[in-house]
Amino acid sequence: MRGIYALAAAAVALCVRASDVAVLGKGNFSEWVGAQELALVEFYAPWCGHCQALAPHYEAAATALKGEGVALAKVDCTVEDALCGENGVGGFPTLKVMRHGSASPYGGPRKTEGIIEYMQRQKLPAVLNVSATTIDDFKSKGRFVLLALAKEDDKESRDAIAKYGNEQRDSVIVGVSDDVLLASEVGVTMPGLVAFRKFDEPQVGYSASASLTYDAIDAFVAVESIPLIDEITPDNFAKYVQTGLPLGYYFVNPESSSRELEIRQLADTARAHRGKLNIVWIDGVKFANHAKALNLKGESWPAFAIQNMQTGFKYPLELGKNPTKEVADYVQRFVEGKVPASVKSAPIPASQPESVIEVVADEFDKYVFQDDKDVLVEFYAPWCGHCKRLAPTYSLLADMYARDSSASSKVQVVKMDATANDVPPSAGIQLEGFPTIVLKPAGKDSRTLVDYSGDRSLESLVDFIATSGTHKARVTVESESVTHDEL
Numbered sequence: 001m002r003g004i005y006a007l008a009a010a011a012v013a014l015c016v017r018a019s020d021v022a023v024l025g026k027g028n029f030s031e032w033v034g035a036q037e038l039a040l041v042e043f044y045a046p047w048c049g050h051c052q053a054l055a056p057h058y059e060a061a062a063t064a065l066k067g068e069g070v071a072l073a074k075v076d077c078t079v080e081d082a083l084c085g086e087n088g089v090g091g092f093p094t095l096k097v098m099r100h101g102s103a104s105p106y107g108g109p110r111k112t113e114g115i116i117e118y119m120q121r122q123k124l125p126a127v128l129n130v131s132a133t134t135i136d137d138f139k140s141k142g143r144f145v146l147l148a149l150a151k152e153d154d155k156e157s158r159d160a161i162a163k164y165g166n167e168q169r170d171s172v173i174v175g176v177s178d179d180v181l182l183a184s185e186v187g188v189t190m191p192g193l194v195a196f197r198k199f200d201e202p203q204v205g206y207s208a209s210a211s212l213t214y215d216a217i218d219a220f221v222a223v224e225s226i227p228l229i230d231e232i233t234p235d236n237f238a239k240y241v242q243t244g245l246p247l248g249y250y251f252v253n254p255e256s257s258s259r260e261l262e263i264r265q266l267a268d269t270a271r272a273h274r275g276k277l278n279i280v281w282i283d284g285v286k287f288a289n290h291a292k293a294l295n296l297k298g299e300s301w302p303a304f305a306i307q308n309m310q311t312g313f314k315y316p317l318e319l320g321k322n323p324t325k326e327v328a329d330y331v332q333r334f335v336e337g338k339v340p341a342s343v344k345s346a347p348i349p350a351s352q353p354e355s356v357i358e359v360v361a362d363e364f365d366k367y368v369f370q371d372d373k374d375v376l377v378e379f380y381a382p383w384c385g386h387c388k389r390l391a392p393t394y395s396l397l398a399d400m401y402a403r404d405s406s407a408s409s410k411v412q413v414v415k416m417d418a419t420a421n422d423v424p425p426s427a428g429i430q431l432e433g434f435p436t437i438v439l440k441p442a443g444k445d446s447r448t449l450v451d452y453s454g455d456r457s458l459e460s461l462v463d464f465i466a467t468s469g470t471h472k473a474r475v476t477v478e479s480e481s482v483t484h485d486e487l
């Protein structure tokens with residue numbers, strides 16, 4: 001019984017406690033958000049579990065932020081569906097930061113403290129005014145803060161800084177100063193940049209030769225905001241992708257006693273190639289599958305692999321007795337462009353009994369770059385449903401060209417299992433889904449594969465070969481041979 005009374009009392013307490021979250025509807029939404037300098041609005045549905053989990057945090061954050069001129073509101077989309085539609089709400093909860101009614105996505109956490117901090121940061125100007133007296137306070141604002149040094153009348157640099165501060169306000173704390181003494185203290189000439197960090201060298205500078213540009217600021221931050229060598233995790237992975245630089249993974253055995261020493265030694269390699277490639281370490285035991293995906297055997301640690309984040313190419317290195325030295329040499333050769341990409345290949349088939357040639361990576365160039373033929377290539381995955389449904393049509397297509405006395409010497413139909421084989425660099429494409437169908441037009445000079453974007457019917461494929469191929473070869477589609485599975 002006591003339990004029930006306690007519950008009832010708690011329920012009453014919840015009911016009487018006034019909420020600091022404003023409830024908005026069609027009739028007052030525009031007026032309310034328009035009047036707020038800074039607000040956070042949650043679009044939710046009462047049945048949504050993530051919304052329910054957020055609710056107490058949202059309430060507490062609203063109360064904490066009330067005194068700071070930041071207002072929190074919510075819209076129940078089961079009641080206000082038109083309003084939610086107008087605001088482009090596609091899932092629940094959707095959170096938006098509103099400045100005088102103009103919205104931007106909320107990119108912060110969903111716990112009380114995180115919401116408070118994020119919104120407090122939104123309140124700061126996009127670019128802080130820093131002087132000799134406020135510099136220490138500025139430095140303490142984060143693990144990585146960026147100070148731009150530019151004269152007040154250097155409009156071009158100032159505009160670039162303002163634009164950068166505005167666009168990156170969620171990710172980087174940016175300050176600006178025109179203090180010449182401060183600039184000389186940190187060792188840069190104006191216009192320039194200095195990053196204050198709580199990792200690696202605490203301070204790094206950059207002096208621009210002319211005005212600062214948005215791209216120069218962006219490039220400086222991309223390089224300097226990343227520690228020399230860090231553990232890669234789901235939280236920081238995106239940061240590495242954003243840099244666009246190749247990423248070297250040092251796979252360690254977490255139990256190994258030499259692990260820490262090796263990581264320290266690798267920092268020298270990372271420093272030597274900073275800005276050209278990033279190096280991280282990762283738990284090889286836990287992420288053995290990732291090692292395999294990078295074409296390592298995935299059996300012994302340490303091991304090392306570089307991934308080109310733009311092309312997806314992989315450069316695996318099994319390590320011996322002197323791992324950090326071996327990595328250093330390998331990275332050096334990699335940046336000099338002397339390491340070929342590793343291309344995984346299934347064994348070469350003993351025979352090709354079908355009209356559709358089953359191509360493996362080791363024979364990709366032989367079949368796809370035949371030059372005297374227009375070659376249609378399907379990249380598939382054995383588990384992909386669309387691929388399975390396409391298979392009979394694709395076989396029939398190959399049969400039709402193989403049987404046609406005129407077309408058989410001009411057109412070849414091939415396929416490749418892209419889970420057992422890497423797409424070789426010579427193909428010059430990255431797969432984005434399965435099946436992917438491309439055509440290599442005949443001729444030595446046509447090295448570019450043409451994407452197929454039509455439906456998966458026999459007629460459309462025949463049309464594609466006839467219009468995109470060099471030979472313009474066409475076969476006739478008999479009505480009885482048409483398969484009606486076009487999805």
Ligand SMILES: *[C@@H]1O[C@H](CO)[C@@H](O)[C@H](O)[C@H]1NC(C)=O
Nearest residue numbers: 022023024025026027028032
């Ligand atoms: C806005 O209107 C709704 C009804 O649609 C009402 O429940 C709510 O209290 C109003 N909110 C404010 C802040 O006036």
Ligand SMILES: *[C@@H]1O[C@H](CO)[C@@H](O)[C@H](O)[C@H]1NC(C)=O
Nearest residue numbers: 125128129130131152177178
């Ligand atoms: C920044 O500081 C300068 C003086 O150093 C001052 O003139 C300017 O108004 C300040 N700007 C802001 C936004 O506080």
